[in-house]
Amino acid sequence: MNERDEVPRLDLLRFLERVQERDLARTRAWIQAEEQRLAEAAARQPPPSPPDYVVQNGLGRGPALVHQGFCEPQGARVRAIPADEARRLLSADMGLACQLCRPDTELGLL
Template sequence: MSEEIPRLDLLRFLERVQLQQLDQTRRWITDEEQRQAEHAARHPLPPPPDWVVEQGIGVGHRVVAVHQGWCRMAGRRVKSVPRDEALRLLGEDSGRACQQCRPDTELGVL
């Protein structure tokens, strides 16, 4: 007495199952976003430094550029410096000023 289930009914059943799985996945995503937001609120990133110098490679790590702390053009080899050090470095060589963030303009060197 086996009765065959129509194909359309099977497809509708499959659709319901997949929609339930999609809803579950969306709940998991919402939960994870909330966890990440709570973590970010408890552990905020420190503000960027006001001034950074980009150092070259090799012996001595010569300063190749001065940037404002937020500048995305600064490479990986950077360290923060105080305002007076940034002024001194730009005074020695104005060519060290980043052409994107213009620390020389912000520091009033021009």
Template sequence: MNEKLGDRLAMLRFLESVQDRDLARTRRWIQEMERLIAEQARRRPPPPPPDWVVQYGIGGRAVRPAMVHTAQCWVPGGSMEGISRTQAIEALTSGGVPPCILCRPEKELGVLE
């Protein structure tokens, strides 16, 4: 009986060594794939800058947006997020978000005139 337990233990140790090698190989594959993905991301051109920006006041996205700007507006403040033309129009018309009084995004968008 004791001999059978020793044989089982030897088999389990062998299985453990096989699984360790398999796990090490899998981890190498994962590292290689992560390296390839990072390399591809570095080669990709950056996304184009947004044409429109929504500004959030104190509290960030947890509160209602404070203002809509053109992306070229120099007015800093709060957190800013790029938005699409459609989102900018929606924010200005039905969203109740005021336009910046300096860059006047509503004129470029052709709304609220």
């Protein structure tokens, strides 16, 4: 090829850009399809069962209340705990037992 027949470099770069934009659009469509598939799969899953016990922490450092898992107190200061930890907390202070769900009765502490 001589210089007259060569494609200008700028034209080649613009062609490359169009190819890459098409590839990027296709990749984005694949991502969107996968996100939709995952959302549909998650919607078909049953909700997780509640934990056996939860502790609701107070504004200070220590726990404020211990609940049975179905009681579901709201807030960011709530975390699931195993039965032995709930029993330990309630054994140390029976005032931590929720008066609605009565975890102390369920654990046999009363």
